[in-house]
Amino acid sequence: MLLIEDSDADARLLERALREGGYEPAIRRVQDVAGLNAALERQGWDVVLADYALPQLPGPEAIRILAHLQPNVPLILVSGSISEEEAVAALRGGTRDFLTKGKLARLAPAIERELREAGVREERRKAEKRIRFQAEILSQMHEAVLVSDLDGAVTYWNHVAESLYGLTASQAFGRPLEQIVSCRMPPAQHEERERALSEQGYWQGECLQITPSGKEVYVDLSLSRLADEHGQPQARLHVVRDVTQRHEAEQALRSLSFRQGVLREVNSLLLSARSEQELLEKSCLLLRRLDFVDFVWIGLLDSKDGRLHPIAMKGEPAPSEEELARKYPSSLRLPLSLETEQYGMLNVHSTSAQAFGEPEQSYLREIAGDLSVGLHSLRLEKRLASGVLEAQRMLSQTIDVITSISESKDPYTTGHQKRVAELSYLIALEVGLGGDKAEQIRVTALVHDIGKIGIPTELLVKPGKISEAEFQMIKAHSEIGFEIMKSVDFGWPLAQIIRQHHERLDGSGYPLGLKGGDILPEARIIAVADVVEAMATHRPYRAALGVEAALAEIESRKGSRYDPDYVEACLRLFREQAYHFA
Secondary structure: OEEEOOOHHHHHHHHHHHHHOOOOOOOEEEOOHHHHHHHOOOOOOOOEEEOOEOOOOEHHHHHHHHHHHOOOOOEEEEEOOOOHHHHHHHHHOOOOEEEEHHHHHHHHHHHHHHHHHHHHHHHHHHHHHHHHHHHHHHHHOOOEEEEEEOOOEEEEEOHHHHHHHOOOHHHHOOOEHHHHOEEEOOHHHHHHHHHHHHHOOEEEEEEEEEOOOOOEEEEEEEEEEEEOOOOOEEEEEEEEEEOHHHHHHHHHHHHHHHHHHHHHHHHHHHHHOOOHHHHHHHHHHHHHOOOOOOEEEEEEEOOOOOOEEEEEEEEOOOOOHHHHHHHOOEEEEEEEEEOOEEEEEEEEEEOOOOOOOHHHHHHHHHHHHHHHHHHHHHHHHHHHHOOOOOHHHHHHHHHHHHHHHHHHOOHHHOOHHHHHHHHHHHHHHHOOOOHHHHHHHHHHHHOOOHHHHHOOHHHHOOOOOOOHHHHHHHHOHHHHHHHHHOOOOOOOOHHHHHHHOOOOOOOOOOOOOOOHHHOOHHHHHHHHHHHHHHHHOOEOOEOOOOHHHHHHHHHHOEOOOEOHHHHHHHHHHHHOOOOOOO
């Protein structure tokens, strides 16, 4: 207790009155302005008793100082005499009570009351501070926060909710939440939500919401049950995060992944289909699975009358061109041709008016190009079977065509496979492999990047640095090439060599992380030739580094990443035999 009193006798009377009232006060006594200011530097005073009529510290001055420095400490005036005007002024200035020195029996009850009320005021201040703090937190949140009562009416609506749903707080207050926002979720999810709220008081999940303007937004919704001190439900807290962009990105990624899967299956058909009918019918079946294709048909040109005849279709046709246009607002016709040879037409239709944007057109052009290769190969095989061409020459031509098609996706690496094939062939001869084995390596190297057919063209020709996710997609070409070629019997493990041409002796390669002798010798030869050619020539993401930089790379990693025998053979070809790329 802080006591403002200049009379020793009066101070003793006050202390005795407090002890008689049941208190054991720790008293600090001051009697002037300096003493009061010094005492108020300390916090934690429970109560201040002050004589109103001190010469060196008049009551009004004491009231002013206390209100300025520690306004929450209760002040009780104890004085021999005080006028009514002075008493009113004191109460207005913040004094909690006053009594005369002749009625000290009232002192202990007055202090008890003030301490009790001070505690209440302190709790109220703390509660208000918590409320302000919580309100500040809510105002800074990036999520929409709203509260609904037991009847579902909105009782709180923060600024993010205003932005998300297009309604101000005043427009939302009191309205049933279900009339403002429609949350679409399966019945099973709705039942699970209500059960979790009832049993655990919390639920979190994603759903599609329809805003008052009709806009669809995907949200991550957290619901919490708010209860009173007795555990009785009072309201629901809704924390809503807009995840529409993430959802759309995931949808786009899934769509891209699905499209690439269809593309890979079409590519596999190029080698597995035994007839044009099988190739085209299965291709139509695959294309119909795309979300932007409702009807697809493929026609081939008749060599006799030059007319286009439907060979395969999937979906619901129309009896006339006019009806087809009404039924399918979007149509795309792509020629099936290779160099100067015309085979037919790929026709795709959609019920969506804007189905074929540039990404879809580019994708379908790629499909049409692959089908053209398939038709070309099947007709070559047919001529082979009839004995028109000698088998080995036809195989070489087929390989050349496949090579040209795969490299047409990446104009920056045109000729890459042929140059790698030539260097691989010479390395094989240099280390003493026979001509047949060297020829097998050459033919394999001609198609070692065939898997790039299954990689988006825009990724292969992208300038500048690529992301980790994009690099992972490009790395898949080894496995895609293996899947394309594995069903064809060439008489040597061509598909496995394609699969392993990016493996390294130390296990740092891909896709299998093979080491040392687990890697086929043919793949180790092609790996050396592939690195040298890639570094020596231009790429969309960098300029050519030159032959010497390429040779320095394989020489520095000889025995760690690259087979030392094949590295030495390659170095001899360039440095001693003056070999250079055509």
